[in-house]
Amino acid sequence: MTQPVEITFTETAPEKLVDHKGRVALVLTAPDKLPGRLPRAARDAATRALASKAGRALKPGQVLELAFPAGMAADALVLVHLPAGSSQAEARRAGAALGAKLGTAHTLVMAGPSKLAGDLAFGLALRGYDFDAYKTKPVDPDAAPKSGATIPEAEAASDDAVLSDAQAADRADAPAEPIGDRARVTIMVKDPESLARQARDAAAVAEGVFFTRDLVNEPANVLTTTDFADRLLAMRELGLEVEVLDEDELAKLGMRALLAVGQGSESPSKVVVMRWNGGGDEAPLALVGKGVVFDTGGISIKPGAGMEEMTMDMGGAGVVAGTMRALALRRAKANVVGLVGLVENMPDGRAYRPGDILKSMKGDTIEVVNTDAEGRLVLADVLWYAQETYQPRAVIDLATLTGAVIIALGHDNAGVFSNDDALADQILAAARTEGEGAWRLPLGKSYDSLINCRLADMKNTGGRAAGSITAAQFLARFIKDGQPWAHIDIAGVTLPPSATDLAPKGATGWGVMTLDRLVRDRFEGQ
16 A cells, blocks of 8 residues: 655754755744754845745745755755644644655755644645556656646556556556655654654554545556455454455345345455454444445446546545554554445446335335435445444444535535434534534435335435435435434545645545544543
8 A cells, every 4th residue: 555654753953954965844933933054045045035925925834945945955945834823734734735745855844842743744644645556657756746646648548558457456466666765754853752652643544544545546447346355354464353245145134235236247246344342342333334446327327427536436435444444553442343335336237227126134125216326225234234233332434425415515525414413513523623524414304205215115316406415314214213323425525626735636535534533532442
């Protein structure tokens, strides 16, 4: 998997600034105070830059860069505006501004006594992500920053850019060879040992975010249901208990709704269960993820334009997997079970059809009116299995479920639905703390009536009106009475059209930080 940039903490040593080869960044807690021992020419240039229109316009968390500062060995001197009293979000944005232009040079950051150095490091790590597993040539760092570089459209459209199944299998089995040297960052602070200890948990979360981003960014000819399951099985080495349920086992359990979705694909359907037992004997929190590794829409096939992005339809499963990885790496003192339903929705002679009536594991029947409303069928069976098997304290499912939530909330917020006000409030509070956008949307009987059906207990979509709400109402029918539950529709935030504060263009890993914070604040040690 893509590894976060190597970040180390060391004692503040101003004398090292002059001779450092690479990039030097200075955290400025006041606009008129330049820390460190800079040559006079470099100090004068920095002072002029800060007094310029661009310098005066700097907001907390923003940076100003001077190329090839006079009298210094550095390629660039970066002035980081982070005044005393800046917020966690501003510190992370400051780090992200550094992470966006890491290249392969060694970056030396003089953070001094800043209490926000840990958040700066976290933002730097998150924004320094670069998924380059399929690039055969290094990117010119002067032409485009390493972080966030993309395959040119002409190359992406060429036959040479498409891997055959055999090539994909070889690529999946062989470890990726890095292009060039990995970037390194050294942060000089007043108390490096204390900060390094605090940064360990943040490093675990960053690795979880990267794991999720990698999964979402992978092409579907590599990330098959089998490959996905194998990557989760490999997390046994972290202390997770991982079990894979194959199609025969799913059929015995009665998961006919989930199996119907995948029956048109050569890729076998699976459910993977990951357990982290760090909290004693209490019932676990259950996290459930939709894992449609590719979604054509099935017989109700999607338009061709943009269908290549349907590799991200396993985003909910990716978030659950990344969260479980983070919890295991930081040895969370909580019991959490993560369950993901892995399928591929393809049109085929064996594919399920509009008009089919399916029987779920719960026993309820479902008329399929649109095979592109498949994620809720997968989640219905996995949600019921999670409750029947683990009697969880709470259930949270995540899914790239509806385009309707993008119409409602755009790409800035995930949609949160819940039958429990306390759980919803806890999720929203965790999202606010971590700076991940989330907004609660309603449930109600009038919406529920839209999925009533003449031929079966329900139909799998209520049409265009309130599309994200009727999808949530469908899932609510598979939640037991009295079971605290929340559904998070992450369709808009999983693969937004442009870079975000903490992620280059591509997969964001939205949700790993929120769920880790929720576990930390509400479920550990209780």
